[in-house]
Amino acid sequence: MARTLQYAAALAREYGAAITLLHVVKPDQSCLTRWITQAESAEKMRDAGEYQLSRLIEVFWGDEIEAEVLVADGKPHLQIVNEARETNADLIIMGSHGAVGTWGLFRQSTTSKVARDAPCPVLVVPLLEHGFVLDSPVLRDFDI
Numbered sequence: 001m002a003r004t005l006q007y008a009a010a011l012a013r014e015y016g017a018a019i020t021l022l023h024v025v026k027p028d029q030s031c032l033t034r035w036i037t038q039a040e041s042a043e044k045m046r047d048a049g050e051y052q053l054s055r056l057i058e059v060f061w062g063d064e065i066e067a068e069v070l071v072a073d074g075k076p077h078l079q080i081v082n083e084a085r086e087t088n089a090d091l092i093i094m095g096s097h098g099a100v101g102t103w104g105l106f107r108q109s110t111t112s113k114v115a116r117d118a119p120c121p122v123l124v125v126p127l128l129e130h131g132f133v134l135d136s137p138v139l140r141d142f143d144i
Contacts, residue, residue, distance in 0.1 A: 004095040004125045005060055017090070018066035021057065022083055023049030024076040046071045077113035085119045092122045 008019050025045045053069040061067060072079040084092055096111045115122040 001056075001095055004093055005056065007123065007125050008093050009061060009065060011091070011093075012065045012067075018068070019061075020068050020070055020083070020087060020089070021053045022070045022072065022080060023053055024079045025049065025071065025073050026076060027073065042073060046073070076110045077117070080110075080114050081117045081119070089120050091120055092118055094122060094124055096124050096126050 011017060012019050023046070025042050027042070050069050050071045057067045057069070070083060072083060080092065080094075083089070092114060094111045094114060096109065111122075111124055115124065
């Protein structure tokens with residue numbers, strides 16, 4: 001995720017753009033227990049996601065870049081595409097742990113589904129990247 005945030009920050013700085021970090025809580029039927037209902041579990045996951053993304057904004061950018069956190073419930077690829085439409089996003093930046101060289105697995109990933117259905121361009125940052133942004137003076141100070 002750090003590399004994806006670095007790309008987002010570099011582009012935001014270059015173009016004076018704002019960043020929206022989206023956390024999608026996927027409904028999970030298996031989290032029903034005696035002590036925690038599905039609704040309580042989803043609420044805790046939403047709160048945790050919002051808190052963690054807010055902390056990332058503070059740690060990575062502070063007030064330097066305009067950023068906000070959105071939390072949504074549902075299928076991740078559908079929520080990402082819907083939020084991009086609703087906010088009239090110019091670009092979606094996503095990380096991918098996708099299996100390199102295994103097209104069948106990539107076709108099923110959230111990232112590939114978003115890339116197919118998005119209303120705007122999608123920049124996919126692979127886990128093992130080649131790193132043109134890493135050579136940027138803006139990012140040299142970050143420990144990756």
